[in-house]
Amino acid sequence: MNQTQILSGKVALVTGASRGIGKAIAISLGKLGAEVVVNYSSSEERAKEVVNTIRSFGSKSYESRFNVADEESVNKSINKIVEASGSIDVLINNAGITRDGLLMRMKSSQWDEVLDTNLKGVFLCTKSVSKFMLKQRRGKIINITSIVGLIGNPGQANYSAAKAGVIGFTKTCAKEFASRGIKVNAVAPGFIETEMTQKLNNEEILKAIPLGKLGSTNEIASLVEFLVSSEASEYITGQTISIDGGMNI
Ligand code: NAP
Secondary structure, eight states: OOGGGTTTTOEEEETTOSSHHHHHHHHHHHHTTOEEEEEESSOHHHHHHHHHHHHHTTOOEEEEEOOTTOHHHHHHHHHHHHHHHSOOOEEEEOOOOOOOBOGGGOOHHHHHHHHIIIIIHHHHHHHHHHHHHHHHTOEEEEEEOOHHHHHOOTTBHHHHHHHHHHHHHHHHHHHHHGGGTEEEEEEEEOSBSSGGGTTSOHHHHHHTOTTOSOBOHHHHHHHHHHHHHSSGGGGOOSOEEEESTTTTO
């Protein structure tokens, strides 16, 4: 097989793939020949652009709008994807939001929104997809967590709790699914240049990054590509791999 088409015949669902990190991951899996389902919640035009980019490499792709935190839409949409594409071999749980504020001022609605999207969403999508992966006896699941889930961050009690939860969830799923050949890992980015980090104070952040610069979405996509398609990835499960310019040293 041509190395550049290593994922040919595989179906990948990337949540939150209309922009940022999810977009870069979707495009990189499409370049490797995967059929890529581009999930989004509201940015339809941008999701369509991602689909068109993937199609321009000769790979199949289509968009699927659903809210990862809504159980009924998740189950309906994932059933439809399997009907249309025949399987799901790769799930990238990437969709995420922030609702920052110091704990003393954090409203329970800010807590709920972040936990619902960033943690419950990962549970719902994994549960729904695993039904098919368990029958297939194969699959790769990558959960996008964060440096903040490992070391905390003032103003992000909700986000850091959700992202730490994703790490524990990843380990449990890896143990539950290992006997069926399904590998589950997490990727913990540091600060990456996307719309999510646009409002942050870059000067302050740069001081905390030993490599002295923000990361790029392509760097994250390249690590995900490794966890999905390399020979080594057949023997890696339950891990959280940091990609953060050294912030977690
Ligand atoms: P982003 O640019 O804000 O993009 C977020 C994506 O998630 C969009 O595609 C958005 O869709 C989608 N989304 C949001 N809520 C959703 C929902 N309820 N259901 C389905 N899709 C939803 O974010 P990003 O910076 O690329 O971050 C992607 C992931 O990496 C997140 O999990 C984030 O926590 C994590 N991360 C980011 C950084 C960073 O520095 N950027 C660092 C560590 C971890 P619409 O466009 O339709 O709204």
